[in-house]
Amino acid sequence: MILEQYYLQCLSQASYLIGDETTGRAVVVDPRRDIEEYLRDAERLGVRIELVLETHFHADFLSGHLEFAERGAEIGYGSVAQPEFPAHLFEDGERYSLGQVTLEVLHTPGHTPESISIAIYETPESTQPHAVLTGDTLFVGDVGRPDLLVSSGWSKIELAGMLYDSIHEKLLPLPDDTIVYPAHGAGSACGKNLSSDTWSTIGAQRTDNLSVCIHDRDAFVASITDGQPAQPMYFAYDAELNSKLRPTRDESPLEQPTAREIEALMEDGAAALDVRDPDVYADGHLPGALNVGLEGRFAEFAGSVIDPMTPILLCGDEKQIAEARMRLSRIGYDQVIGAVPVNSDACAATSQTKRLTVSELRDLEMDNRTVTLLDVRNPGELSEGLIEGSTHIPLANLAQRVSEVPLADEVIVYCAGGYRSSIAASVLRSLLPETQVSDLVGGFSAWNEAN
Numbered sequence: 001m002i003l004e005q006y007y008l009q010c011l012s013q014a015s016y017l018i019g020d021e022t023t024g025r026a027v028v029v030d031p032r033r034d035i036e037e038y039l040r041d042a043e044r045l046g047v048r049i050e051l052v053l054e055t056h057f058h059a060d061f062l063s064g065h066l067e068f069a070e071r072g073a074e075i076g077y078g079s080v081a082q083p084e085f086p087a088h089l090f091e092d093g094e095r096y097s098l099g100q101v102t103l104e105v106l107h108t109p110g111h112t113p114e115s116i117s118i119a120i121y122e123t124p125e126s127t128q129p130h131a132v133l134t135g136d137t138l139f140v141g142d143v144g145r146p147d148l149l150v151s152s153g154w155s156k157i158e159l160a161g162m163l164y165d166s167i168h169e170k171l172l173p174l175p176d177d178t179i180v181y182p183a184h185g186a187g188s189a190c191g192k193n194l195s196s197d198t199w200s201t202i203g204a205q206r207t208d209n210l211s212v213c214i215h216d217r218d219a220f221v222a223s224i225t226d227g228q229p230a231q232p233m234y235f236a237y238d239a240e241l242n243s244k245l246r247p248t249r250d251e252s253p254l255e256q257p258t259a260r261e262i263e264a265l266m267e268d269g270a271a272a273l274d275v276r277d278p279d280v281y282a283d284g285h286l287p288g289a290l291n292v293g294l295e296g297r298f299a300e301f302a303g304s305v306i307d308p309m310t311p312i313l314l315c316g317d318e319k320q321i322a323e324a325r326m327r328l329s330r331i332g333y334d335q336v337i338g339a340v341p342v343n344s345d346a347c348a349a350t351s352q353t354k355r356l357t358v359s360e361l362r363d364l365e366m367d368n369r370t371v372t373l374l375d376v377r378n379p380g381e382l383s384e385g386l387i388e389g390s391t392h393i394p395l396a397n398l399a400q401r402v403s404e405v406p407l408a409d410e411v412i413v414y415c416a417g418g419y420r421s422s423i424a425a426s427v428l429r430s431l432l433p434e435t436q437v438s439d440l441v442g443g444f445s446a447w448n449e450a451n
Contacts (some may be wrong), residue, residue, distance in 0.1 A: 001018070001019075001020065001021070001101045001120075001122050001130070002018065002019035002020070002021060002026065002039050002045055002047065002101075003015065003016065003017075003018055003019075003099070003120065003130075004016065004017040004018075004040070004041060004133065005181060005198060005199070006031075006032075006037065007185070007198050010296075010297055010298060010299065010300075010327065011032075011060060011061055011188070011299060011300060011330065012184050012185045012186060012187040012188035012194070013030075013032065013060065013061055013183065013184055013188070013395050014030070014181065014182060014183055014184065014185065014198060015028065015029060015030045015031045015032060015038075015183075016028065016029040016030065016133055016181060017038055017041060017042065017045075017049070017102065018030075018101065018120060018285045019042075019045060019047040019098065019100070019101070019236050019379045020047070020098035020099040020101040021046075022099045023098060023099030023100075023430075024047050024048055025047060025048060025050055025098045025099060026045075026047035026048060026098070027049070027050070027051045027052070027053055027096070027098065027103065028049055028051075028052050028053070028068065028073075029052075029053045029054075029055065029118060030050060030055055030058070030063060030133075030135065030248075031061070031063060031064040031068065031184050032061060032091065032211065032330055033061070033062050033063065033064040033067060033249060033329055033330050033392075034064070034249065034326055034329070035064040035067045035068060036328065038064075038140070039071075048070075049068060049071075049073050049419075050073055050074065050075060051074045051075075051076055051088070051096070051105070051207065052064070052065040052068045052069070052073050052074070052075050052076065053076045053105075053118060054075070054076065054077050054081075054242075055110060055115060055117065055118070055133065055134075055136065055137075055183060056077075056078075056081075056111060056112045056114055056115040056116070056135055056136060056137025056241065057081065057083075057239050057240075057242040057243050058136075058238060058242050058383055059148050059184075059190070059235040059236070059238050059239040060188065060189065060190055060217055060232075060235060060238065060300070060331075061238065061299075061330050061331055062186075062238055062241060062330060062331055062332035063242055065242075066105055066245070066246065066248055067248050067249060068083065069085070069289075070248055070364065074087075074088055075087040075088070076089075076090055076096075076118035077089055077090070077114060077116070078090055078092075078105060078107050078114050079091050079092070079107075079117070079339065080107065080109065080113050080114040081113075081114035081243070082243070082245075083243050084243060084245050085244075085245050088209070089188055090105040091105070092106065092107035093105070093106070094289070095104060097124065100122065100123050100124070101120065101121070101122060101123075102118070102120075102121040102123070102124050102126070103118050103120055103121075104118070104119040104120075104121065104129070104232075105117075105118060105148050105166070106118070106119060106132075106170050106171075107166075107170070108134070108135070108137040108138075108166035108167075108170050109142075109146030109159070109162045109163070109166060109169065110137060110144060110146055110160065110161075110162040110164070110165075110166045110323055111135070111136040111137055111143075111145065111146060111148070111159070111163060111168075111190070112136070112148070112149060112159075112161020113149075113154070113159070113162075113238075115135055115136060115137055115144070115166070116135065117132055117133060117134045117137055117166075117170065117171060117226075118132065118133040119131075119132045119174070119178075120132065120133070120157075123204045128175045128178065129174060129175075129178050130179065130238075130323040131178060131179035131181055132171065132174060132177070132178055132179070132180060132181070132182070132202070133181045133182075133183075134180055134181065134182050134183070134192070135169065135182070136182075136183050136184065136191075137163065137166055137167065137171070137181045137189050138167060138171055138180060138182060138209075138212070139182045139183075139184060139185070139190075139191050139194045139195070139206065140180065140182055140185065140194065140195040140197045140198070140200040140205070140209075141190065141193055141194055141195035141197070141205075141208070141209055141210075142191040142192060142193040142194045142195070142209065142210075142211055143163060143209070143211045143224060144163060144190060144191055145190055145191055145192070145214065145224065145228045145317045146159035146160040146162075146163055146224060146225060147159075147225060147228055148190075148231065148235060148236075148239065149239070151236055152236075154265055155255065156225050157221055157225065159313070160221040160224050160225050160258060161217060161221055162219070163224070164217050164220045164221065164349050167212060168215075169249055169394065171202065172202065172206060172212070174202045175202065175203075176201060176202055176203025176206065176237065177201055177202075177203060178201060178202045179199055179200075179201055179204060180199060180200045180203050180204075180292060181198075181199050182198075182199075183430060185197070185198050185427055187297065187438050189229045189230070189231060189232060189235070189300070189396075191228075192227055192228050192229060192380055193210065193211075194441045197309040199291070211223060211224055211359070214394045215242060216277040219314075224298075226235075226423060227379060227380060229378045229380060229394070229396075230378060230379070230394035230395070230396035230397050231396060232300055232301075232304040232396045233303060233304050233305070233306075233307065233308075233396065234303030234304070234308055234331050234332070234333070235255040235303075237308040237332065238331060239330050241332050246332075247334065249329050249334075250329075250334060253277055253355050254314070254321070254325070254336065254337075254339040255337070255339070255415060256338060256339050256340070256341065256344065256346065256407070257313070257338045257340070257346065258346055259346045259347075259348065259349065260357055261338075261344065261346075262286070262313060262338075262340060262346055265311065265313060265337070265338070266288055267317055269310065269311070270310065270311040270312065270313055270337065271290055271306050271310050271311070271312050271313070272288060272289035272290065272313045272315055272340065273289065273290050273291075273292060273306065273312050273313065273315065273321075273324070274289040274290065274291045274313075274315040274316065274342075274426075275292060275293060275294045275298065275314060275315065275316045275320050275321070275324040276285065276291070276293060276294075276315075276316050276320065277295060277296055278293055278343070278355070278418065278419065278422035278439075279290060279291050279355070279441075280353050281353070281422065281426075282352065282353045282354070282422070283292070283352060284350035284351070284352055285315065285342075285350055285351055285352075285353075286315050286340060286347055286349075286351070287350070287351040287428070288429075288430060289315055289348060289351075290305060290306070290423070290426040290427060290430065291423060291425075292305070292420070292423050293419060294316075294320055294323055294324060294327075295419070296337070296419045296420075297332050299327045299328055299331045299333075300331070301420065301423055302328060302331075302333065303331045303333065303368070303393065303425075304396040305395070305398070305399060305423060305424075305427050306333070307408060308332065308333060308335070309335070310335065311335050311336075311337045312328070312333065312335055312336045312337065313336075313337065313339070314336055314338070314339050314340065315340040315341075315342060315347065316341070316342060317341060317342060317343070318339075318341060321339045321341070328367055328416060332442050344429065353425070353426075353429070353437075353438070354436075354438040355418075355422070355439055355441045356412060356438050356439070356440055356441065357440075357441050357442075357446075358440070358441075358442065358446050358447050358450045359411060359450075361440060361447075364410070364412075369408075369409040369410060370408040370409045370410075371408055371409065371410050371411075371412060372391065372405065372406045372407070372410070372412070373387050373389055373390035373391065373412055373414065374390065374391050374392075374393065374405060374409045374411055374412065374413045374414070374428075375387070375390045375391065375393075375414060375415075375444075376392075376394060376395040376398060376413055376415050376420055376421060376424040377392075377394065377395075377416055377420070377444070378394050379392075379394065379415060384416075384448075385444070385448060386444070387414065387444065387447055390414070391404070391405065391406060393405065395415070395420050395423060395424050397403070398424055398427055398428070399427060399431070402428070402432065405432070407432075407435065408435075409436065410435075410437070410438060411425075411435055411436070411437045411438075412437075412438050413425045413428065413434070413438070413439040413440070414439065414440035414442045414443050414447070415444070416443050416444055416445055417442060417443045417445050417446075418439070418440065418441050418442050418446075419443075420443075421439035421440055422439050423445055424439070425437045425438065425439040
Protein backbone atom coordinates (compact mmCIF):
# COMPACT_ATOMS: atom_id res chain seq x y z
CA MET A 1 0.00 0.00 0.00
CA ILE A 2 1.14 3.51 -0.88
CA LEU A 3 -0.31 6.35 1.19
CA GLU A 4 1.09 9.86 0.73
CA GLN A 5 -0.15 13.02 2.44
CA TYR A 6 0.30 16.44 0.81
CA TYR A 7 -0.10 19.31 3.26
CA LEU A 8 -0.42 22.84 1.88
CA GLN A 9 0.49 25.12 4.80
CA CYS A 10 -0.81 28.37 3.27
CA LEU A 11 -4.34 26.93 3.03
CA SER A 12 -4.03 24.39 5.89
CA GLN A 13 -5.24 21.84 3.34
CA ALA A 14 -4.38 18.13 3.10
CA SER A 15 -4.76 15.87 0.09
CA TYR A 16 -3.77 12.27 -0.44
CA LEU A 17 -2.44 9.74 -2.95
CA ILE A 18 -3.33 6.09 -2.33
CA GLY A 19 -1.77 3.41 -4.51
CA ASP A 20 -1.36 -0.32 -4.86
CA GLU A 21 2.15 -1.50 -5.70
CA THR A 22 0.89 -4.85 -6.97
CA THR A 23 -1.24 -3.33 -9.74
CA GLY A 24 0.21 0.17 -10.23
CA ARG A 25 -3.23 1.73 -9.76
CA ALA A 26 -3.82 4.84 -7.66
CA VAL A 27 -6.42 7.31 -6.39
CA VAL A 28 -6.01 10.92 -5.28
CA VAL A 29 -8.32 12.43 -2.67
CA ASP A 30 -9.18 16.16 -2.47
CA PRO A 31 -6.33 17.34 -4.74
CA ARG A 32 -5.45 20.99 -5.17
CA ARG A 33 -5.71 22.51 -8.63
CA ASP A 34 -1.98 22.57 -9.46
CA ILE A 35 -1.67 18.81 -9.89
CA GLU A 36 1.95 18.55 -11.08
CA GLU A 37 3.29 17.26 -7.74
CA TYR A 38 0.84 14.34 -7.70
CA LEU A 39 1.76 13.46 -11.29
CA ARG A 40 5.49 13.55 -10.53
CA ASP A 41 5.06 11.34 -7.47
CA ALA A 42 2.85 8.90 -9.36
CA GLU A 43 5.57 8.53 -11.99
CA ARG A 44 8.24 8.12 -9.30
CA LEU A 45 6.15 5.48 -7.50
CA GLY A 46 5.24 3.66 -10.70
CA VAL A 47 1.46 4.12 -10.40
CA ARG A 48 -1.24 5.59 -12.62
CA ILE A 49 -3.89 7.87 -11.10
CA GLU A 50 -7.23 6.52 -12.32
CA LEU A 51 -9.70 8.13 -9.90
CA VAL A 52 -10.11 11.45 -8.10
CA LEU A 53 -12.26 11.08 -4.97
CA GLU A 54 -13.71 14.24 -3.46
CA THR A 55 -14.93 14.14 0.13
CA HIS A 56 -17.35 17.02 -0.61
CA PHE A 57 -17.75 20.23 -2.60
CA HIS A 58 -14.96 22.23 -0.99
CA ALA A 59 -15.48 25.88 -0.05
CA ASP A 60 -11.92 26.88 0.82
CA PHE A 61 -10.13 25.86 -2.39
CA LEU A 62 -10.87 24.88 -5.97
CA SER A 63 -10.08 21.20 -6.39
CA GLY A 64 -8.11 19.69 -9.26
CA HIS A 65 -10.63 17.04 -10.32
CA LEU A 66 -11.22 18.55 -13.77
CA GLU A 67 -7.48 18.95 -14.33
CA PHE A 68 -7.11 15.21 -13.62
CA ALA A 69 -10.13 14.38 -15.78
CA GLU A 70 -8.34 16.02 -18.74
CA ARG A 71 -5.68 13.36 -18.24
CA GLY A 72 -8.16 10.49 -18.24
CA ALA A 73 -8.99 10.05 -14.55
CA GLU A 74 -12.53 9.37 -13.36
CA ILE A 75 -14.11 11.65 -10.73
CA GLY A 76 -15.91 10.27 -7.67
CA TYR A 77 -18.27 11.72 -5.02
CA GLY A 78 -20.77 10.34 -2.56
CA SER A 79 -24.14 9.59 -4.14
CA VAL A 80 -25.80 12.61 -2.53
CA ALA A 81 -23.62 14.95 -4.62
CA GLN A 82 -25.00 16.38 -7.86
CA PRO A 83 -22.00 17.57 -9.91
CA GLU A 84 -22.48 19.16 -13.30
CA PHE A 85 -19.85 16.86 -14.86
CA PRO A 86 -19.72 13.05 -15.24
CA ALA A 87 -18.78 11.29 -11.98
CA HIS A 88 -19.00 7.95 -10.21
CA LEU A 89 -21.42 8.53 -7.34
CA PHE A 90 -20.57 6.10 -4.54
CA GLU A 91 -23.26 4.62 -2.32
CA ASP A 92 -22.76 4.39 1.43
CA GLY A 93 -20.54 1.38 2.13
CA GLU A 94 -19.54 0.90 -1.51
CA ARG A 95 -16.01 -0.44 -1.99
CA TYR A 96 -13.43 0.37 -4.67
CA SER A 97 -10.57 -2.06 -5.24
CA LEU A 98 -7.12 -1.05 -6.47
CA GLY A 99 -6.04 -4.70 -6.38
CA GLN A 100 -5.04 -5.49 -2.83
CA VAL A 101 -5.66 -2.02 -1.41
CA THR A 102 -9.40 -1.42 -0.98
CA LEU A 103 -11.31 1.78 -0.27
CA GLU A 104 -14.72 1.96 1.43
CA VAL A 105 -16.86 5.07 1.06
CA LEU A 106 -18.72 6.10 4.22
CA HIS A 107 -21.46 8.71 3.94
CA THR A 108 -20.74 11.20 6.74
CA PRO A 109 -22.96 14.26 6.14
CA GLY A 110 -22.94 17.29 8.41
CA HIS A 111 -20.28 19.69 7.21
CA THR A 112 -22.14 19.42 3.91
CA PRO A 113 -24.96 17.06 2.90
CA GLU A 114 -22.78 15.15 0.43
CA SER A 115 -19.73 14.72 2.70
CA ILE A 116 -18.03 11.33 2.77
CA SER A 117 -15.14 9.71 4.61
CA ILE A 118 -12.93 7.01 3.06
CA ALA A 119 -11.76 3.95 4.98
CA ILE A 120 -8.58 2.36 3.60
CA TYR A 121 -7.96 -1.40 3.89
CA GLU A 122 -4.59 -2.96 3.08
CA THR A 123 -6.21 -6.09 1.58
CA PRO A 124 -9.75 -7.15 0.67
CA GLU A 125 -9.64 -9.59 3.58
CA SER A 126 -8.63 -6.99 6.19
CA THR A 127 -11.19 -6.88 9.00
CA GLN A 128 -10.34 -3.36 10.10
CA PRO A 129 -9.13 -0.29 8.18
CA HIS A 130 -5.57 0.92 8.37
CA ALA A 131 -6.73 4.54 8.11
CA VAL A 132 -9.73 6.73 7.41
CA LEU A 133 -9.70 9.97 5.42
CA THR A 134 -12.27 12.08 7.23
CA GLY A 135 -12.49 15.15 4.94
CA ASP A 136 -14.13 18.03 6.80
CA THR A 137 -16.21 15.75 9.04
CA LEU A 138 -13.59 15.04 11.71
CA PHE A 139 -10.44 17.06 12.23
CA VAL A 140 -7.62 16.53 14.70
CA GLY A 141 -8.96 18.39 17.73
CA ASP A 142 -12.23 19.56 16.20
CA VAL A 143 -15.08 18.78 13.81
CA GLY A 144 -16.26 20.48 10.64
CA ARG A 145 -18.39 23.61 10.81
CA PRO A 146 -22.04 23.13 9.77
CA ASP A 147 -22.89 26.71 8.80
CA LEU A 148 -21.27 27.24 5.39
CA LEU A 149 -24.44 26.40 3.46
CA VAL A 150 -26.82 28.69 5.36
CA SER A 151 -26.91 31.07 2.37
CA SER A 152 -27.99 28.11 0.21
CA GLY A 153 -31.02 27.41 2.41
CA TRP A 154 -29.58 24.71 4.68
CA SER A 155 -30.15 24.90 8.42
CA LYS A 156 -26.93 24.83 10.42
CA ILE A 157 -28.87 23.15 13.24
CA GLU A 158 -29.97 20.34 10.93
CA LEU A 159 -26.48 19.88 9.50
CA ALA A 160 -24.93 19.93 12.98
CA GLY A 161 -27.26 17.12 14.02
CA MET A 162 -26.27 15.12 10.94
CA LEU A 163 -22.62 15.72 11.82
CA TYR A 164 -23.14 14.36 15.33
CA ASP A 165 -24.71 11.21 13.90
CA SER A 166 -21.92 10.77 11.34
CA ILE A 167 -19.22 10.99 13.98
CA HIS A 168 -20.89 8.77 16.54
CA GLU A 169 -22.43 6.21 14.18
CA LYS A 170 -19.83 6.00 11.37
CA LEU A 171 -16.42 7.10 12.63
CA LEU A 172 -16.20 6.39 16.36
CA PRO A 173 -17.18 2.71 15.88
CA LEU A 174 -13.90 2.23 13.96
CA PRO A 175 -11.04 0.60 15.95
CA ASP A 176 -9.03 2.91 18.19
CA ASP A 177 -5.80 2.40 16.24
CA THR A 178 -7.34 3.48 12.93
CA ILE A 179 -5.28 6.44 11.69
CA VAL A 180 -7.27 9.63 11.09
CA TYR A 181 -6.21 11.76 8.13
CA PRO A 182 -8.31 14.98 7.92
CA ALA A 183 -8.62 17.48 5.07
CA HIS A 184 -7.48 20.48 7.14
CA GLY A 185 -5.31 21.59 10.05
CA ALA A 186 -4.77 24.65 12.26
CA GLY A 187 -5.53 27.96 10.58
CA SER A 188 -8.34 26.71 8.40
CA ALA A 189 -11.65 28.58 8.57
CA CYS A 190 -13.48 25.24 8.16
CA GLY A 191 -13.46 24.78 11.97
CA LYS A 192 -12.55 26.71 15.10
CA ASN A 193 -10.14 24.59 17.20
CA LEU A 194 -8.10 22.57 14.72
CA SER A 195 -4.80 21.09 15.86
CA SER A 196 -1.52 21.71 14.05
CA ASP A 197 -1.09 17.92 13.95
CA THR A 198 -1.85 16.53 10.50
CA TRP A 199 -2.92 13.05 11.64
CA SER A 200 -4.17 11.24 14.72
CA THR A 201 -6.09 8.07 15.61
CA ILE A 202 -9.72 7.33 16.32
CA GLY A 203 -8.77 6.41 19.89
CA ALA A 204 -6.99 9.71 20.50
CA GLN A 205 -9.87 11.72 19.07
CA ARG A 206 -12.36 9.74 21.13
CA THR A 207 -10.70 11.02 24.33
CA ASP A 208 -8.94 14.29 23.36
CA ASN A 209 -11.24 15.99 20.85
CA LEU A 210 -13.43 18.34 22.89
CA SER A 211 -16.27 18.38 20.34
CA VAL A 212 -16.24 14.59 20.01
CA CYS A 213 -16.35 14.27 23.79
CA ILE A 214 -19.75 16.01 23.89
CA HIS A 215 -22.10 13.02 24.01
CA ASP A 216 -25.35 14.95 24.27
CA ARG A 217 -26.63 15.68 20.76
CA ASP A 218 -28.25 19.02 21.64
CA ALA A 219 -25.18 20.21 23.52
CA PHE A 220 -22.98 19.21 20.56
CA VAL A 221 -25.20 21.16 18.15
CA ALA A 222 -25.12 24.25 20.39
CA SER A 223 -21.35 24.07 20.74
CA ILE A 224 -20.40 23.78 17.08
CA THR A 225 -22.91 26.31 15.79
CA ASP A 226 -21.39 29.01 18.01
CA GLY A 227 -18.12 30.92 17.71
CA GLN A 228 -17.05 29.83 14.23
CA PRO A 229 -14.51 32.10 12.48
CA ALA A 230 -15.64 34.66 9.91
CA GLN A 231 -16.25 33.06 6.52
CA PRO A 232 -13.99 34.44 3.75
CA MET A 233 -15.78 36.10 0.83
CA TYR A 234 -14.75 33.43 -1.68
CA PHE A 235 -16.10 30.39 0.21
CA ALA A 236 -19.60 30.37 -1.31
CA TYR A 237 -18.11 30.98 -4.76
CA ASP A 238 -15.72 28.01 -4.50
CA ALA A 239 -18.35 25.67 -3.05
CA GLU A 240 -20.53 26.28 -6.09
CA LEU A 241 -17.68 26.30 -8.62
CA ASN A 242 -16.42 22.91 -7.39
CA SER A 243 -19.70 21.37 -8.53
CA LYS A 244 -19.61 23.01 -11.97
CA LEU A 245 -17.92 22.52 -15.31
CA ARG A 246 -15.31 25.27 -15.47
CA PRO A 247 -12.07 26.01 -17.36
CA THR A 248 -8.89 24.29 -16.24
CA ARG A 249 -5.86 26.33 -15.19
CA ASP A 250 -4.65 28.95 -17.66
CA GLU A 251 -0.86 29.30 -17.72
CA SER A 252 -0.54 31.58 -20.76
CA PRO A 253 1.68 34.69 -20.28
CA LEU A 254 0.11 37.75 -18.68
CA GLU A 255 0.00 41.09 -20.46
CA GLN A 256 1.81 44.09 -18.94
CA PRO A 257 -0.49 47.14 -19.31
CA THR A 258 0.86 50.68 -19.53
CA ALA A 259 0.35 53.25 -16.78
CA ARG A 260 -2.54 54.79 -18.70
CA GLU A 261 -4.15 51.38 -19.26
CA ILE A 262 -3.76 50.53 -15.56
CA GLU A 263 -5.48 53.77 -14.59
CA ALA A 264 -8.36 53.04 -16.97
CA LEU A 265 -8.71 49.45 -15.76
CA MET A 266 -8.83 50.55 -12.12
CA GLU A 267 -11.39 53.23 -12.94
CA ASP A 268 -13.51 50.46 -14.47
CA GLY A 269 -13.32 48.43 -11.24
CA ALA A 270 -10.15 46.33 -11.50
CA ALA A 271 -8.20 45.75 -8.27
CA ALA A 272 -4.44 46.28 -8.17
CA LEU A 273 -3.06 43.66 -5.79
CA ASP A 274 0.46 44.26 -4.45
CA VAL A 275 1.83 40.95 -3.15
CA ARG A 276 5.02 42.23 -1.52
CA ASP A 277 5.86 42.37 2.18
CA PRO A 278 3.83 45.02 4.09
CA ASP A 279 6.93 47.09 4.92
CA VAL A 280 8.09 47.11 1.29
CA TYR A 281 4.57 47.99 0.17
CA ALA A 282 4.41 50.89 2.64
CA ASP A 283 7.63 52.39 1.22
CA GLY A 284 6.05 52.82 -2.21
CA HIS A 285 3.30 51.20 -4.25
CA LEU A 286 0.92 51.79 -7.12
CA PRO A 287 -1.68 54.34 -5.95
CA GLY A 288 -4.85 52.56 -4.85
CA ALA A 289 -3.26 49.11 -4.69
CA LEU A 290 -4.35 46.61 -2.06
CA ASN A 291 -1.66 44.75 -0.15
CA VAL A 292 -1.77 41.01 0.54
CA GLY A 293 1.77 39.71 1.08
CA LEU A 294 2.80 36.35 -0.29
CA GLU A 295 4.52 35.42 2.97
CA GLY A 296 1.23 34.76 4.76
CA ARG A 297 -2.04 33.01 3.97
CA PHE A 298 -2.11 34.87 0.69
CA ALA A 299 -4.92 33.22 -1.27
CA GLU A 300 -7.27 33.02 1.71
CA PHE A 301 -6.93 36.72 2.53
CA ALA A 302 -6.97 37.88 -1.08
CA GLY A 303 -10.23 35.95 -1.37
CA SER A 304 -11.47 37.68 1.78
CA VAL A 305 -11.13 41.22 0.43
CA ILE A 306 -11.51 40.88 -3.36
CA ASP A 307 -14.77 39.77 -4.94
CA PRO A 308 -14.43 36.66 -7.17
CA MET A 309 -15.73 38.65 -10.15
CA THR A 310 -13.29 41.57 -9.81
CA PRO A 311 -10.50 41.72 -12.43
CA ILE A 312 -7.05 41.69 -10.80
CA LEU A 313 -3.74 43.35 -11.71
CA LEU A 314 -0.81 41.73 -9.87
CA CYS A 315 2.02 43.97 -8.60
CA GLY A 316 5.41 42.66 -7.52
CA ASP A 317 8.55 41.28 -9.09
CA GLU A 318 8.32 38.69 -11.85
CA LYS A 319 8.73 35.70 -9.53
CA GLN A 320 6.20 37.06 -7.02
CA ILE A 321 3.62 37.68 -9.74
CA ALA A 322 3.96 34.10 -11.05
CA GLU A 323 3.62 32.68 -7.53
CA ALA A 324 0.63 34.88 -6.73
CA ARG A 325 -1.17 33.90 -9.93
CA MET A 326 -0.72 30.20 -9.20
CA ARG A 327 -1.91 30.57 -5.61
CA LEU A 328 -4.94 32.61 -6.68
CA SER A 329 -5.83 29.83 -9.11
CA ARG A 330 -6.04 27.47 -6.13
CA ILE A 331 -9.14 29.34 -4.98
CA GLY A 332 -10.57 29.73 -8.48
CA TYR A 333 -9.47 33.35 -8.94
CA ASP A 334 -8.63 33.16 -12.64
CA GLN A 335 -9.59 36.77 -13.36
CA VAL A 336 -5.96 37.99 -13.36
CA ILE A 337 -5.83 40.35 -16.35
CA GLY A 338 -2.33 41.78 -16.13
CA ALA A 339 1.07 41.96 -14.48
CA VAL A 340 2.57 45.19 -13.12
CA PRO A 341 6.28 44.64 -12.33
CA VAL A 342 7.26 47.13 -9.65
CA ASN A 343 10.42 48.15 -11.55
CA SER A 344 8.49 48.96 -14.75
CA ASP A 345 7.59 52.37 -16.16
CA ALA A 346 3.93 51.57 -15.42
CA CYS A 347 4.77 51.71 -11.71
CA ALA A 348 6.74 54.95 -11.81
CA ALA A 349 4.13 56.90 -9.82
CA THR A 350 3.93 55.52 -6.29
CA SER A 351 2.16 56.21 -3.01
CA GLN A 352 3.58 55.76 0.49
CA THR A 353 1.59 54.71 3.53
CA LYS A 354 2.24 54.95 7.25
CA ARG A 355 2.83 52.09 9.67
CA LEU A 356 2.96 52.95 13.36
CA THR A 357 5.10 51.41 16.07
CA VAL A 358 3.67 50.88 19.54
CA SER A 359 5.53 53.94 20.89
CA GLU A 360 4.22 56.08 18.02
CA LEU A 361 0.69 54.89 18.75
CA ARG A 362 1.09 55.91 22.39
CA ASP A 363 2.32 59.36 21.36
CA LEU A 364 -0.61 59.72 18.98
CA GLU A 365 -3.11 58.83 21.70
CA MET A 366 -1.70 61.64 23.84
CA ASP A 367 -2.43 64.22 21.11
CA ASN A 368 -5.79 65.93 20.79
CA ARG A 369 -6.61 64.16 17.53
CA THR A 370 -9.46 61.65 17.47
CA VAL A 371 -8.27 58.12 16.75
CA THR A 372 -10.21 54.96 15.90
CA LEU A 373 -8.53 51.68 16.80
CA LEU A 374 -9.77 48.84 14.62
CA ASP A 375 -9.14 45.20 15.56
CA VAL A 376 -9.45 42.87 12.52
CA ARG A 377 -8.66 39.56 14.24
CA ASN A 378 -11.09 36.64 14.31
CA PRO A 379 -13.53 36.40 17.25
CA GLY A 380 -11.66 33.51 18.84
CA GLU A 381 -8.50 35.61 19.13
CA LEU A 382 -10.13 38.23 21.36
CA SER A 383 -9.69 35.97 24.39
CA GLU A 384 -5.98 36.90 24.26
CA GLY A 385 -6.95 40.50 25.04
CA LEU A 386 -7.43 43.70 23.07
CA ILE A 387 -6.34 47.32 23.02
CA GLU A 388 -8.75 49.32 25.15
CA GLY A 389 -11.33 51.29 23.18
CA SER A 390 -10.90 49.40 19.93
CA THR A 391 -13.70 48.40 17.55
CA HIS A 392 -13.72 44.79 16.37
CA ILE A 393 -14.54 43.80 12.77
CA PRO A 394 -12.93 40.60 11.40
CA LEU A 395 -10.94 41.13 8.22
CA ALA A 396 -13.21 38.77 6.26
CA ASN A 397 -16.21 41.02 7.05
CA LEU A 398 -14.53 44.41 6.70
CA ALA A 399 -15.64 45.34 3.18
CA GLN A 400 -19.28 44.54 4.02
CA ARG A 401 -19.18 46.31 7.39
CA VAL A 402 -17.09 49.38 6.58
CA SER A 403 -19.99 51.65 7.62
CA GLU A 404 -19.47 50.40 11.21
CA VAL A 405 -15.94 51.85 11.39
CA PRO A 406 -16.15 54.97 13.64
CA LEU A 407 -14.85 57.93 11.64
CA ALA A 408 -12.00 59.90 13.19
CA ASP A 409 -8.95 61.97 12.24
CA GLU A 410 -7.09 58.68 11.85
CA VAL A 411 -8.03 55.01 11.77
CA ILE A 412 -5.33 52.65 13.07
CA VAL A 413 -5.74 48.99 12.28
CA TYR A 414 -4.20 46.11 14.17
CA CYS A 415 -4.26 42.30 14.05
CA ALA A 416 -2.16 39.70 15.86
CA GLY A 417 1.20 40.31 14.19
CA GLY A 418 0.87 42.99 11.51
CA TYR A 419 0.15 40.98 8.35
CA ARG A 420 -3.65 41.24 8.24
CA SER A 421 -3.60 44.85 9.42
CA SER A 422 -1.71 45.92 6.28
CA ILE A 423 -4.37 44.17 4.19
CA ALA A 424 -7.19 45.81 6.13
CA ALA A 425 -5.58 49.26 6.02
CA SER A 426 -5.20 49.05 2.23
CA VAL A 427 -8.86 48.06 1.93
CA LEU A 428 -9.98 50.97 4.10
CA ARG A 429 -7.92 53.45 2.07
CA SER A 430 -9.78 52.34 -1.05
CA LEU A 431 -13.19 52.54 0.67
CA LEU A 432 -12.57 55.66 2.80
CA PRO A 433 -10.29 57.81 0.62
CA GLU A 434 -10.74 60.92 2.76
CA THR A 435 -9.61 59.18 5.96
CA GLN A 436 -6.02 58.83 7.18
CA VAL A 437 -5.44 55.09 7.72
CA SER A 438 -2.40 53.48 9.34
CA ASP A 439 -1.65 50.08 10.80
CA LEU A 440 0.29 48.84 13.80
CA VAL A 441 3.64 47.16 13.19
CA GLY A 442 3.78 43.89 15.13
CA GLY A 443 0.07 44.07 15.93
CA PHE A 444 -1.44 43.15 19.30
CA SER A 445 1.54 40.91 20.07
CA ALA A 446 3.85 43.94 20.02
CA TRP A 447 1.38 46.01 22.05
CA ASN A 448 0.95 43.26 24.63
CA GLU A 449 4.70 42.74 24.97
CA ALA A 450 5.32 46.47 25.41
CA ASN A 451 2.69 46.60 28.14
